[in-house]
Amino acid sequence: MQEIVEANKYVELTYKVIDQRSGQVLTMVEFPLGYVHGVNTILSPPVMTALEGKSVGDVIEVPIDCNEIYGPRDESLVITDLIQNVPKEYREVGTAILMENDRGQTKSFLVTRIDAKSITIDGNNPLCGREVIFKLEITTVRDATDEEIVVGGKVEAGPIVDAGLSIHEVTQ
Known part of the structure; x- marks a missing residue:
């Protein structure tokens, strides 16, 4: 059974923002963007709501009137x-x-x-005054770890440095 986008799920997706009038791609995220659903609101609320219940491989299009988000120019x-x-x-x-x-x-x-x-x-938001379509493709949906829920996204492993050591001691 495929997992669906819901609260406390780690989600990765790619997206394009397309101008409804011209069809021009205004911005694009090619490398998956990750977040914990319900914890970290990385996109506009209508987009986040449209993602709920979707699963890996789903491609959705969400029309957005940017005047509602950013106000008129x-x-x-x-x-x-x-x-x-x-x-x-x-x-x-x-x-x-x-x-x-x-x-x-x-x-x-x-x-x-x-x-x-x-x-x-x-000083206007570049999307101000436009009607756009967010076209999103979901690439990952899984249970988020407790640590990911706390930070709202993926936790990358990094070098561990003992805080009690000086830089000189660490490099020798």
């Missing part, structure tokens, strides 16, 4: 400035810039356009 979050006012390390399309307002609140902006004289950054 806010054009006041799109800023164009002279390129000379922006440090060189931020002058590449796709670069994320963490900005802080006068109240100490931070927001991530993405460089979306550059030309010879100006640069445009956008």
Whole structure:
């Protein structure tokens, strides 16, 4: 009997986010993404709900109106400035810039356009204002270990270092 996605199951999946209007793949996860269902919410709630009851090999498509998740586009979050006012390390399309307002609140902006004289950054989520389809393929479903339930995902074995030893003692 195949195990199904439900609370406290370790799940791995791959997915694509497809723009409903254009059919363009906006983002893709090729290597399985793992989590403990019901403990770690890695995707939007409608996607997590749609995964429940599914099993290995299932491919599902979940339509999402991103306005419901991120709200409508806010054009006041799109800023164009002279390129000379922006440090060189931020002058590449796709670069994320963490900005802080006068109240100490931070927001991530993405460089979306550059030309010879100006640069445009956008503080809207890239999916904002879009209707997309999450196409997911479930690759693993199994009981999560107690440790995985605590951390919400797979626990990788790593080197064990005795905390009582110094770095010098460990390397000799």
